[in-house]
Amino acid sequence: HRAQQVMGPVEFRALQRKAAEVLVSADRIEDAVLLFQAAEDWEGLVPVILAQANGLIEARRNQTLELWIRSVPESLRSHIPWLNFWLATTRMPFNPDETYTIFEQVFEQFRACGDHVGTLVAWCGVVQSVLFGWAGMGRLSKWLSLFLVIHPEKTPYPSLEIESQVATSMANAIIQYQPDRSDTRVWLKRAEWLADYLPPALVAGIRYIFDIYYLWIGDIPSAVGGLDQFQRHLRKLQAATLAWILYYIEKATVEWYQLEFHQCRETVRKARVLADDSGIHILDHALFGQATYAELLTGNLAMANALLTEQAPLVQRTGGVYRAHYEFLVAWLMFLRTDLGQAWAHIDHSVNLLRQEGDPKFPMAFAGILAADILDVLGHSEEAAQWLNRIEEIAEQMESDYLKFGMWLVSARIAFDGGNDTRGHDALQKALAIGETRGLMQYPGMKPNVLAQLCSKALKAGIEVSFVQRMIRKHRLAAPPEAWLVDTWPWLVKIHTFGKLELEVDGLSMEKRRKAPHRLLELLIAIIAFGGQDIPVVRLVDALWPDADGDQAQENFKKSIARLRKLLAVKDVILLKDGRISLNWDLCWVDALVFDKSANQHEEQTIRLYKGPFLGHDDLPAWAESQRNQLRTKFVRLVNRHCDQTIEAGKVKEAIHSLECAIETDPLAEPLYQRLLSLS
Numbered sequence: 001h002r003a004q005q006v007m008g009p010v011e012f013r014a015l016q017r018k019a020a021e022v023l024v025s026a027d028r029i030e031d032a033v034l035l036f037q038a039a040e041d042w043e044g045l046v047p048v049i050l051a052q053a054n055g056l057i058e059a060r061r062n063q064t065l066e067l068w069i070r071s072v073p074e075s076l077r078s079h080i081p082w083l084n085f086w087l088a089t090t091r092m093p094f095n096p097d098e099t100y101t102i103f104e105q106v107f108e109q110f111r112a113c114g115d116h117v118g119t120l121v122a123w124c125g126v127v128q129s130v131l132f133g134w135a136g137m138g139r140l141s142k143w144l145s146l147f148l149v150i151h152p153e154k155t156p157y158p159s160l161e162i163e164s165q166v167a168t169s170m171a172n173a174i175i176q177y178q179p180d181r182s183d184t185r186v187w188l189k190r191a192e193w194l195a196d197y198l199p200p201a202l203v204a205g206i207r208y209i210f211d212i213y214y215l216w217i218g219d220i221p222s223a224v225g226g227l228d229q230f231q232r233h234l235r236k237l238q239a240a241t242l243a244w245i246l247y248y249i250e251k252a253t254v255e256w257y258q259l260e261f262h263q264c265r266e267t268v269r270k271a272r273v274l275a276d277d278s279g280i281h282i283l284d285h286a287l288f289g290q291a292t293y294a295e296l297l298t299g300n301l302a303m304a305n306a307l308l309t310e311q312a313p314l315v316q317r318t319g320g321v322y323r324a325h326y327e328f329l330v331a332w333l334m335f336l337r338t339d340l341g342q343a344w345a346h347i348d349h350s351v352n353l354l355r356q357e358g359d360p361k362f363p364m365a366f367a368g369i370l371a372a373d374i375l376d377v378l379g380h381s382e383e384a385a386q387w388l389n390r391i392e393e394i395a396e397q398m399e400s401d402y403l404k405f406g407m408w409l410v411s412a413r414i415a416f417d418g419g420n421d422t423r424g425h426d427a428l429q430k431a432l433a434i435g436e437t438r439g440l441m442q443y444p445g446m447k448p449n450v451l452a453q454l455c456s457k458a459l460k461a462g463i464e465v466s467f468v469q470r471m472i473r474k475h476r477l478a479a480p481p482e483a484w485l486v487d488t489w490p491w492l493v494k495i496h497t498f499g500k501l502e503l504e505v506d507g508l509s510m511e512k513r514r515k516a517p518h519r520l521l522e523l524l525i526a527i528i529a530f531g532g533q534d535i536p537v538v539r540l541v542d543a544l545w546p547d548a549d550g551d552q553a554q555e556n557f558k559k560s561i562a563r564l565r566k567l568l569a570v571k572d573v574i575l576l577k578d579g580r581i582s583l584n585w586d587l588c589w590v591d592a593l594v595f596d597k598s599a600n601q602h603e604e605q606t607i608r609l610y611k612g613p614f615l616g617h618d619d620l621p622a623w624a625e626s627q628r629n630q631l632r633t634k635f636v637r638l639v640n641r642h643c644d645q646t647i648e649a650g651k652v653k654e655a656i657h658s659l660e661c662a663i664e665t666d667p668l669a670e671p672l673y674q675r676l677l678s679l680s
Contacts, residue, residue, distance in 0.1 A: 017041045024048060037071050046072060046080060053086040058200055060240050062090040081109035081118060088125055093242060093282060096133030103129055111150065117158045119150050124169040128205075131172055135320020138358025140177045144170075164194035168206045175213045177360050180397030188213065203233060204243035208250050215257055216362050218401030218438045223254055241278040245271050249283060252290040256297060259441055259474045264294040285314040285322055292329050296336065297475075299448055304333050321363055324353035328367050332445050335370065340378055347371045362403075365394040369406040370445030376414045384414065405434045406443030413450055416457065425461055428454060432464040441471045448477055456483040478586035484594045485605045491589040492570045497528060498591050498631075499612030505568060520564045525615065527574075529627040532583045532593045540581065543623045592631060603638055610635045613666050635662070636671050643675065655679060 017039050023032035029052055036045035049068050056065040069077070069087045077083050088102035103125035110118030123143065130139050147170065157163035171191040174184050191206060198206065207230045214223035230247055233239070248271035255264035268291040275281050288311045295304035308330055315326040331346035347370055354364050372387035388407055395403035408431035415424035435441060455477060458468045469490040471477075483489040494504040501521065503510035526540050537557060544560075545553040561581070565574050575582045583590065595609045614620075614628035639662045646655040659676040663669065 017044055020044060033068055042072050042076050046076075046083065050082055050086070053089075054199070057086075057089060060201075062093070066090040081106040081113075081115075081122075085118065085122060085125065088129075092125075092129065092132060096129045097135075100126060100129035100133070100136075100139075116151075117162060120158070120162055120166055123147065123150060124165045127169040127173050131176055131209075132205075133318070133320060134176075134322050135318065136357065137177055137321060137360050138356075140173050141358060144173060144178065160194065160197045161199075164191070164197035165199075165202065167191040167194050168198060168202060172206060172209050175209055175216075176362075177358065179213070179216070179400075180361050180394060184398075200237050200239075203237075204230070204239060204246050207233065208246050211250055212253065215253060216400055216402060217398060218403075218405065218434070218440055220254070220257060220439050223257075227251055227254055241274060241280055242282070245274055245280060245283050245287070248274070249286050249290055252287070252294075256290060256293045257442070258439075259297070261294045261298050265291065268294075285311055285318055285326070288314070289325060289329065296329070296332050297442055297446065297448075299336065301333060301336055304329075308333065321354065321357055321360065324350045324357065324363065324367070327353065328370065328444075331370060331374070335374060335445060336447060340374065343374050344378060347374055361394050362398065362400070365391045365398075365400075365403050366444050369403070369410055369443060372407075373410050373413070373445050376410075376417075381414070381418075401434045401438050402440060402443075405431050405438070405440045406445075408434070409443055409451070409454060410445075412454055412457075416454075424457070425463070428458050428461075429463050432458055432467060435471070436464050436467040441474055448475060449480065451475065452477040453480050453482070456480055456486055456489065459483070459486045459488045479589070484589065485598060485602055485609075489589070491587065493568055493573050493588040495524070495528065495588065495590045496611070497525075497614055498595075498610050500616040501525065503568075505570065510567075517563070517567075520560060520567055522621075523560050523564055525624060527581055527583060528590055528592055529614075529624045532590060534580045534582055537576075537579050537581060543621070592627070595631065596634070599634055599638060603642060607635070607638050607642065607662075610665060613668065617668075632666060632669055635666065636669050639669075639672060640675060643679075647679075652679060 017036070020032040020035035020039065020041065021044070023029070023035065029048065033045065033048060036042075036048065045068075049065070049072075052068075053065055056062070065086060069083050069090070072080075072083060077087075084102050085106045088099040088106070091102070092099045103122050107119060107122035107126060110122050123146070127140065127143055130136055130143075151157075151166070157166065167187060167190045171184075171187040174181050174187055178184075188210065192210065195203060195206065207226065211223045211226035211230065214220070214226060227247075227250060230250065234243055234247055248267050252264045252267040252271070255261070255267060268287060271287050275284060275287070288307050292304050292307045292311070295301070295307065308326070311326055311329075315323045327346045327350035331343050331350060334340075334343035334346060347367060350367050351364070351371060354360060354367065368387045368391045372384040372391070375381075375387065376384035388411055391403055391407045394400070395407060408427045412424045412427035412431060415421075415427055452472070455468050455472050456479070459465060460482075465488055469488065472490050479489055479491070490507065491504075492506055496502040496504075523540070523544060526543055527535060530539060530543075537554075541553045541557050545556050548556060561574065561576065568574070570587055573584050573587045575584055583593075591609050591611075592614060595606055598606045598609075610631075614631050615624065620628060639658065643655040643658055646652075646658065656676065656679050659672055659679070663672050663676065666672075
């Protein structure tokens with residue numbers, strides 16, 4: 001203060017400038033900046049800012065750099081494009097629209113003065129601004145076309161670092177906007193090869209988009225491998241919180257792709273904690289989106305709705321492709337609720353938003369799979385077919401097996417519903433061959449009950465049986481009624497009662513797992529003998545513990561049902577509600593119950609189920625004997641009806657053979673002997 005009082009203003013500023021220069025030499029940069037600013041020595045300050053800019057960005061000190069740059073008067077700053085380049089860089093995570101405008105201005109300035117390095121990095125900034133905001137995607141068309149103007153083919157790059165940024169931006173833009181281009185994979189490989197030369201701040205973003213691209217084309221192993229590399233990179237660099245949140249978003253995406261729903265939910269939980277602790281919520285809409293996929297695919301519609309409600313205000317602010325993606329998820333939820341009017345309204349809105357964004361190929365095809373499904377259900381088959389044709393075209397251009405898988409499954413569903421089984425089986429074969437090769441088990445807009453029906457048809461036709469069984473188990477699909485007579489449906493619990501009692505749990509015979517206590521098997525037999533559905537507990541208690549008093553009988557029942565559930569080791573296979581017991585038909589198959597329900601619809605298949613008398617020829621309790629007699633009577637009636645049809649067709653020998661086989665199956669079915677004698 002003494003020097004300021006003694007010296008004149010000009011002399012004092014000169015002293016400040018000199019002191020600032022000394023501080024720069026001593027590497028006391030922040031003190032030097034304060035003196036340059038106090039002296040209003042902008043010519044001295046600008047070189048210091050430009051020299052420190054990259055280091056501050058790498059140190060994640062965006063705000064410090066922004067304050068330094070904004071301290072330079074706008075009238076001067078507007079003529080120094082590198083200052084505004086770095087200003088835009090500081091603002092990228094917070095306001096992509098603002099940074100786009102700044103990068104666009106400095107691009108023109110660099111281009112006008114012939115600064116090739118500046119022109120290339122400003123071009124990268126413009127592109128990354130569009131991609132980061134995922135809005136105004138149509139602008140990319142101009143910038144992709146302009147690239148060869150500013151950097152003609154075979155022109156050398158100023159450095160590997162600049163080339164790596166260009167390759168990264170180009171690959172990112174092509175993947176998200178024009179993935180059907182013939183040079184997509186060329187740029188992708190080039191960007192991967194040059195990734196080590198990227199500034200650390202850019203590596204997380206490009207690693208993310210590479211792995212998302214692998215998922216888009218259905219290459220899950222490459223995405224998983226990339227995810228591991230992503231994590232190692234973040235740990236090595238002690239990456240910023242934003243990069244870790246991006247990693248968790250990608251991890252959650254890979255997990256729902258693989259139907260690892262529990263892991264997906266846990267990953268989202270970790271990311272939300274990280275976002276809350278750091279106050280970084282710029283990617284919340286993407287994070288919630290991945291969580292929503294897990295709930296939609298598992299049919300947890302209440303949780304999906306809650307997540308979408310959280311996303312609504314976020315996407316209102318972001319707009320663009322993010323909003324289109326949100327509308328897609330809402331449409332899927334409405335489709336699962338069978339609210340077709342709302343489903344169509346939201347998917348139509350999603351598609352229109354994508355058109356406004358310049359028609360980005362993969363998002364459009366992705367939404368199109370659901371649009372085609374909804375349109376067909378609404379009766380607009382021609383429009384649905386047009387969508388499927390377009391999706392197939394994009395899928396071929398992108399070489400996307402993920403799009404093909406979804407497109408062929410929807411095509412199969414449409415064909416079967418239209419009565420064209422030949423076309424349905426052909427589409428199903430194509431889809432499941434891709435699924436088997438790629439490990440794909442879900443598609444956009446999937447309905448679990450529809451997938452279950454398609455799986456049943458595939459198993460019945462012998463299409464990719466082992467893969468379909470894995471898919472059913474992975475989804476825990478509820479068996480549709482048509483699967484009851486499909487031998488290869490992978491029931492969690494399978495109970496054979498004709499001929500003798502046999503239990504299979506998850507494909508393994510109970511005898512190979514453990515020997516079941518007789519009393520527990522008797523309880524299971526009673527549940528089956530009484531029809532398997534809505535059996536009053538009191539009826540079971542009276543049948544199995546007739547001599548016990550009321551309280552003791554109830555206690556016996558509680559202990560036995562708990563032990564039976566533990567023996568079967570499948571959650572919810574035995575349901576107890578309002579004092580009534582039921583077997584869960586989604587998880588449990590019982591030949592006697594299927595025989596009883598299917599007898600009037602599929603006679604020949606039903607007859608084949610009957611392998612002998614109910615529980616063989618052993619003596620039964622009185623309460624089970626009536627079930628044996630009823631099933632035998634139904635078997636005799638089915639065999640006689642089949643014989644009538646065979647005889648009417650003039651095939652008497654075949655009828656005789658059928659009767660002989662039936663008698664061999666159940667020698668105590670006396671009416672069959674009489675029928676056989678009448679034909680002999």
